[in-house]
Amino acid sequence: MIFEVLERSLQQPNRVIPVEALLGNCDGSRMPDVTSARLTPAIAQRLVEVCPTTAFSMGELGDRPCLKLSYAECIGCGRCEEPSEGAVVTAPRFTWCGLPKANLARLWDLESHTEITPPRPNPEMVRGQIRSLFGKALNIRQLDAGSCNGCEAEISALTNPYYDLERFGIHFVASPKHADMLLVTGPVTRNMAEAVKTTYEAVPSPKLVVAVGACGCSGGIFAGSHAVVGGVDAVIPVDGYIPGCPPTPAMLMTGILEVLRRRTVR
């Protein structure tokens, strides 16, 4: 029997996707991107109206009207594409993973049709930096604070033969006491709030916390419910956010490595 299993293993090609092809990949997530040149005040207004969460909102910068897109709230439903006359498309790449909350929102000046998002403190990872992340160890404890299980399904996928998170020395561990990083999904429910705090306290310092999914980043579609406290940062401090509903394994990997890089590559 075991020989039959081994024979099958040997017949299988290597499925591991190179890290360069994963970083920034968001296939299957339907996260939105905005084409500045096509954006008009009327379209912007429609985007705000059609958005089921508050990902799109109107604001002002000085006296100029602007459109804000906060990825923390976006559930990738794609409903903003239809009324946008081509101004919103499914993002071909998505690198807003693992960033601090202040860097998750983008802004467009509606008069000059230009993006006015403040630049990120760190640009995207370059090859040398990726390499420098190898050879280190990171123990992750995943914590479900009330999620729908969509994020868990995608986090579990990180260990499959396509993504193989272990190649970076990253492991999922069973106890918060063994962990360097808490990967927290879901809106924090009232019934989980205490367990989330206790789990956070059980992780030895220094520790990293990553909020996963629209719910983890902001409460998502459950924001405002009487049974929900809010996003993860309503209960414990968060170092990086990974948007998406759910974020794909590639987005999760991008986010985890980004948080790791901010901590290790100075």
Place this chain on the structure above:
Amino acid sequence: MNENTPGAVPSGERGSGGPPLVLPRGKTESVARLVTVFGSLGSDREKRVHYVFDVGEAKYWETMVAASGPVRSIVPELPSAAWYERELHDQYGIEITGHPDLRPLVFHENWPEGVHPMVDAVNQVPWASREYRFLTVQGDGVAEVAVGPVHAGIIEPGHFRFSVVGDTVLHLELRHFYTHKGTEKLFEGSLVNAGAMIAESVSGDNCFAHAIAYSQAVENACRAEVPPRASAIRLIGLELERLVSHISDLGGLCTDVGFSVAAAYATRIKEFLLRASADCSGTRYWRGIAVPGGLRFDLESRKILGLSQAVSLAARQFADLARVILETPSIQNRFETAGVVSPEVARDLAVVGPVARASGIDLDVRRDHPYGHYKSAQFEVPVTHYGDVMARAKIRIKEAAISARLIQQIASALPIGSVLAPLELDGEMHGSSAVESPRGELYYWLEGSDGRLTRCHIKSPSFQNWPAMPFAIADNIIADFPLINKSFNLSYSGCDR
């Protein structure tokens, strides 16, 4: 008998000619299966309790009683109503008389007494610290093992309180609802078209089944006819979800007995399908596709054929993997006789889905209450009667193969035409619908007016099946619990909502 007692009236006296709904225990064969019990508010905000039964011949039968005063419990006749009535008590503050256990179910120590979200305003609910009394098991050598809510793995939260003697479990008490998000309340006031997005977030790995059950309930309420192409594509999505779920479950079972090579194969096949799904529909789990009336956008026939080919390849690989798993002696040793759900328990607790079919209950919404494209589809419903982990594994293996065949059958003869029918949303609406999700019967019931929902109830298969878990684990060793739990594959979020 109290005027507010549901059921318990023999056929004829009810006027509808339905079968007797509640008979003494022991004559359970002739009892209609309880589907769900839930509350709502009438136009004058009077509390009401709804009871839904499956009475056969493709019919769900619903009855309603006013609940301004106490309502008699139906648990003595129908134990499967136990959690539903506890939930009613929590959410609506409806007094239930004769219920054996009315401890809070949905709300924990932090929730103040006397606040009922489906009736009261819940904008600023203060934090309380109430006491919760677990059942105690006493006797020589009885020890308690408390597990959760945070578990050692990438899984959802819930609390298990085992009473053991040595390794053997005498009793398991479940304490769930850690992921309770007030979802049914969120539907209230929501636009009918936006409700599908809330439904998709009830149980993330069965999101398409939830979106379809919700959409069908709206379509039934509006008497809308979904275009044939849309219902064919819906069937493909539903069967793909079942296929992925069953492959993942078998892999999970292998993980729990330490057969990691087979588990890795299963994750590989699952990922292959999810990637094929993203290529076809733009989303790995078919989120944001189903809406009341049909589909939000059409999928290219060429891409659906591509998906169908991927399914065919995955199904072949999975069948091969399943054969290796089932022929492995150590797997047989662990799977067989573990976690038995007897047909009596299954019937008393009205379990659904693969768990029911593995315990001899021949029940499948796709066949018994056909909807959409299932009305014309040809498929078998496998049933076995051992009720152990092996039986549940075999049911899933067979169903996966049937799902794959259904996808290929439908994909090869896709109707053409539009995928979205217009909906007439003005005025009062009232509808319900059932879908066979990968975990079993999923039932949505909703009311609305002028395009907005006033109430939406979700009967999730996990809510129905969780109470059977303590029966399956009793007399097994505690180390087999993860395996038995996985063989049920219940959603915590779907149960807790």
